[in-house]
Amino acid sequence: MKIETLVNLIKGELLNRPFISEVTSFIKNADEVRRGSCFFSNDFNEIKQAIKNGAYGIVSEKEFEIIDKEIAWIKTDSIKKAIFDIFKYENIKTKIYYTDKITAHILKKMNLDKKVIVLEDEETMLRALNSTEKYLISFDPKFKEIFKNIEEIEKIEIKLEQLTLFKSRYENIELNLPFVYKDNFAAAVNFFKKNNLKYTLEFELERFKPVFVNGKFEKVEYGESEMVLILGIENDEYFFKELNFLIDNTKYAKTVVVGPYNKEDLNKFFHFAMIVDMEIELNQREERNLFD
Template sequence: MRLENILALSKGSLLGDPSVSLFESVVFDPSKVKRGSFFVAYSPDDIALALQNGAYGVMFDKPTQICDSEVAWIKVDNIDSALKKLLRFYLLEKELQVYACDPITLHLSSMISTPSNFASIEGPMSAIWDKLWPLEKKSIVLFSPTLTDSEIFIEHSQLIRAQEKTITIIEQTLFETSFIHNDTFYERQMLSPFFIPYLEHLLFFYTFLRIPFQIKGFSKMGHFIPVFTNSRLESKEFGSSDRVVIFEPLLELIDEQIDFLDAQASWAKIIYLLPESMRSSLTIGVENFLFYRYTEEVLSILQAKSFHFALVAGVDKSILNPSRSAMRQLELDF
């Protein structure tokens, strides 16, 4: 990567008069810097090690002491914005096929083995850069506009969706599924039936674009997260209690998950614990819809209610493991 291109695309300011004009690689971890690298310094504290390891250039957006005149020091207003402009330009020659999808489909794709010419991306800008930069020409990329700025790409298409069911569910609970796809039986996958329509679209997408894939098993999703608890809200082993708190970080998915629980667990006592911002005329007077203003209220509400399933929106499951002082206060409140 040439210095003049970095300056032109990032709109950065070159400090000093360095002799270098070309860099071998772009690196974010100072311990991985090699002679000739261009180091992106999210933290000024990392610069000394990067220089020690041979960095020829440094990009930064925080106050930094310039200590080596032979190094190309590039000051930018915002590192992520600068990287987005650089990446957008350099991806042009790769002619990538880019597809947008929802966050659940993207997370499912990260659990399925695919060849190196396919990449699903999310996370900080540094992780996205490391994933996209090595891709070969005409590779296929999947991302979610909810999680990643779509302006990284010149253009993208929507995920190609299945028009008919391609998965047959053999057995299911609320949180596990055994199913058949393409004559292959996948037994007791740690995947709620809630996710099966999303998986169908993803596998159809792979098949349509002739992307080889292999399902080895699913780890826990970052959505519709079940935590089995006792009456004191202490976490128990999976499947060992009849009191489950389900956490969903994305508010956009709550309506769909409410419909799923109402249909699949009509026998159960279910409560829905939602942020005050989701209160509407449709929920007025509905006994199992409860609302919280502050995250700290969630535990006390759960403690006060009896339920088989409690769907909690917009709160992390870590609230079930509060500090001892917080637990003592909670006990005093009751």
């Protein structure tokens, strides 16, 4: 990308008259900088390292001493917005696959193909910018307004068997997949198969994630305790579906929903505790010797 185009695109201010005229990649990690890179940072030590590694352009929200006058020094109001504006410019005609955030999460966990990029933050947008052959996936509704070449990932019917609250079976393989996400998993499988992309069935989700604990709130092995914390739940559009699934499958157990407003309920008796919008700090399990 030409320096003049880059400066105009991000509405930046070119602080010098560089000898170089263009950059060939966009990087936020100094160790990944190579000859020709445009580097984004507000840390002067990182900037110096990037220049040693061959950066041709520096984009920052701050003004620093220009220690290399041959490369471009560009000031911007927001690195985050600058990266998005570059991404939008470079990918306005690229097909972007759109889905819900749970399907996107499953896709990310199943993915073994470097061409597949789930767009979550600046780092993933930069990966997309530096990739030629790519399958871009977004769960941000704003993308449907900005990008015209959007294809929604299709949910299909598959044969999936529920084994337990947290496990399912697909094609005779046991999965760490709560059955409540059957449709989301089906959409992910369809995407990989339809596009001949590499994926794995050995994955573990961060949402509806079971953590077995003992009475001292120490993490124990799967199935070692009757007390289970269900982590990664958010009070969003999927919450009631997950809650109903939990209630339907734990009718003979003590099940509670715990959030920041009723944390004390974790001190009471329960079998299953769905933790909503909250992080849990577990106690360290004591090491026991052979004679304990």
